[in-house]
Amino acid sequence: MPLPHSSCHEKDRKGVATLSVKKQTTTTVTMKNKRRYPRNWKWGVLFISPWILGFVILQCYPLLMSLYYSFTDFSILKSGNWVGLENYINLFTKDKYFWKSFGLTIKYSLMAVPMKLLMALFIAMLLNMKLKGINLFRTIYYLPSIMGGSVAISVLWKFLFMKDGIVNNLLSFIRIPKVDWLGDPKIALVTISLLVVWQFGSSMVLFLAGLKNIPTELYEAASVDGASKVRQFFTITIPMLTPIIFFNLLMQIINALQEFTSAFIITNGGPNHGTYLMGVKIYEEAFKSLKMGYASATSWVLFVAILFITVIVFKTSDKWVFYNDGGDQ
């Protein structure tokens, strides 16, 4: 074992004693002049430069430009003049539909996110069973989320939930009266959140991975102690899954608050603004009313709201998320 190189100071001050202590170590500690970056850092930068370019041009630049536009009255067809905070003030005080839209978006998220996570967890638990052909089922249950929030699926949803559509026809077989899924402003919001729930695939896959990571010894020990399956679920499964629940919750909240496709295609923000989510509002202001500056301001307000909610979720996570490796504590 080569002797470790101790620093010059140490050698002078501690001399023989230091060396004898260090003789017993079995690890090799080489200390040389530490570089700040690896020698070939320029190659690293070169390799990530396509991504950096893409990020700057396609994400950073539009982001900053939209912040600039939010202080102007840019209208797509003609360049805008600086108006300062006028857009923001009008949004909060004069826009008839802003608070309604904001409220609807929050309501939609409060419905869609828990439903989706519960569904994903339930299906993940089913798919965790050791059955023949379980892999096939796992793939099939994941398919809806690939087809995703596309226009085609939204059009399909429209025809499923029409007053004379398939869903109502099926309900009539079990003697339930027809529901106006898309025509009643109060029910329409629920209907479009069902579409998001149907795409639980990605959350489900993460839950499945999480379930697989729970040591079976815990369940065995609990069974030996006489805990029921239900008890085991609440005291073992859920706590062990909390990191994944936290991640899924966060991602789904962020997505739900920005939802556009389903509300736009299925009900076009209606009827009577019943599904007038912020995503739809921003689109209409920008491209139908041609008020790009105003729409930019609206989207920055939404951004700040999402940021705020995300921070709250993070802050509360200390209380309920349990990390196996002790987390950041």
Place this chain on the structure above:
Amino acid sequence: MKKTLKKGLSALLTLTICASVAACGTSSKPDETVTVTTPTVASQTNQEGSSEKEPIILRFAWWGGDARHEATLEAITLYEERNPHVTIEGEYQGYDGYYEKMMTTLSSNTAPDIFQFHRDWLSDVQDAKHYLADLSKLPIDTSSLKEGLLERSGSYKGEPILFPVSIGSQVLFVNTEFCETYGIDITKDYTWNDLIELGRNIHEQDPEAYLMTADIDVLNRLIILSYLSQQTGKSLVDDETYEITFTEAQMTEALQNIVNLYESNTLEPFGEAAVFVGQMDQNNKWLNGKIGILFDNTGSGSKYTAAMPGKIDVMRIPTQEGAVCSGTDVGGNMGIAINDNSPNKEEAAKFLDFMFNDPDAIKILQTTRGYCPTNKAEEILAEEGLLDLVQKKGVEISQNNAYSINVISSNTELETIRKNVIQEVIYGDSTPAEGAKEIVEQYQLILGKLKEGK
């Protein structure tokens, strides 16, 4: 054996997933936008002035249904045969989203050289910048258009910038079998109240049936405007003074009329009809003969007759006591415009001239864009027996005592306010009186601003 089955199944599933990932990237709507090269590829005639022409590429955008797309593509092919140095790239799609696309491409200077356009959008666009070319300065013969059509429906601030491709009006399209069943006389002039009574009776007889259906655009652009103009004889806004031409009381009555249409079950419930917004011809109650009448522009005639051949006829729109005019806006609300920034304006104008003044093109395009805007087209198509008789009748019966909507009345902001108020009134969030008050207040605010910028 089991192993190969497993492998085969996994391969199949992988393919399915790959296919859906690939497919999900594209929209399901019939958007067949062709990718294009920029107009700068086309060059001007070379300096030596030789007779060999430089190749020109034109981009032509339009919206419509399959019938219109096929006919237009055929006309394009014919033009290209006669003018080998010209290539025309068609960018066509359905109506949904066309306006938004057009606005963004105009502002980013990537708009096509020649494109279909709506009269209602002229003020939005031309007020911002001189986006549309002055047709009087281009090689196109506009004198063939029917009298007054260009001035009424294609000019803005004195400049002709839109070539009207149709002359149309509003009518009621009727299902003849439905009319026979319920004893509706299509030659009679019904009032709104007559129709409401009729609608009430019909729904009582058959709870699945309704006399009419309408989506928000029909209510907002056709029904309420016809009701108001029957009282005022004019467009909503005076284009000289930028003042509204109706009173709050008149607007209240117009909104109340809509409420009555729903309360009596004359109109199919709003929420149910909303599924088919922009596609009334696909409403399954209409297709199954449970709805008898649709209020629409004559130009839509071809899609109704295509879906239900032999069963469609037309009648005049409902009128009211003391009506000052018929309530129909006769003119062309659709046309073709030329991009003022295009380097190939002259060629684009020649192509436009070909489409509507050349006899062969007329025979190909027929009435896919609406009823003939020129007398020449009418004669040629009548001779060949290609005239859409339903559309022809529709235009004839509704021409009398008509008025014409001016460009400023179709301003998008004004329309949006009306649209929102109508929905609130239908759902009971506002009374007709409250709705009317809001419309008047908002209109005066917006018109005031527009007047300043005039």
